[in-house]
Amino acid sequence: MKFRRKQVEDVHINLTPLIDCILFILVFLLLSTTFQQQSRLNLSLPDAQGVPPKEFDHKIEVMVDSTGHYAVNGQALSTKEVSDLSAAVKQAANDRRDLMFVIAADAKASHQDVIRVMDVAGQLGFVNINISTKVPTRGY
Template identity: 65%
Template sequence: MKFNRPRINEIEVNLTPMIDCLLFLLVFLLVSTTFNQHSRINLTLPDAQGVPPKNTDQRIEVVVQSSGKYLVNGQALAGHDEVQLSTAIKQAAANRHNLPLTIAADAKATHQDVVRVMDVAGKLGFMNINISTKVPSRGYN
């Protein structure tokens, strides 16, 4: 008697559908991703190394007090509005916009008062605006 042996089919894994699904997901993610770069302001923050300024007589210094009053090269302004500040900086600069302008703000001065000085200096054409930092006590005397 002849018995038929059952045929054993080889098991094979078909990877084509899985690869198709992965490629579809990859294409979908690439299409739905946005590549917008938001504008950023690059800031160079000052280091408080205690280096003395080079020329103290050839610069404009604006002091911002905690009360909101301004001093331009040691001269106090009557008010703290933009017009008076602009006039005082113009007089101190005498049309020399290449002079360094240093802002020395009190620690308790408001951010708005400091930004007002930067805004006025920018409108007047100053390009070299510095913010003074506190020199450590172990630095220069």
């Protein structure tokens, strides 16, 4: 007896609709995604223009020179230590924390030295902290 063999049809998978769907999803994602780099900051720093200076009866002025040495109200400190700076500011303040605290730093002073002065002022409880600047000349 001769049986007839079933013919097996080749299975074909049509990939065209799958590729079309993937391309539509890709285009949708590209159009809806923003490619901004969050790590870069473009800063435009403001100039210190003519704000009239206020005169205070008593103030504490800490000067930072380009080498990182400090002076409190014109009296130079012998070391760059934070403890010496803190002691000199405490002595100049006489337990008054409402005095104006002015930081006058040289343009070439390191950022760390200025931050150290601000940190001492914050630890001692000063709330009126100013940074001295000069008004730029108009000669372009």
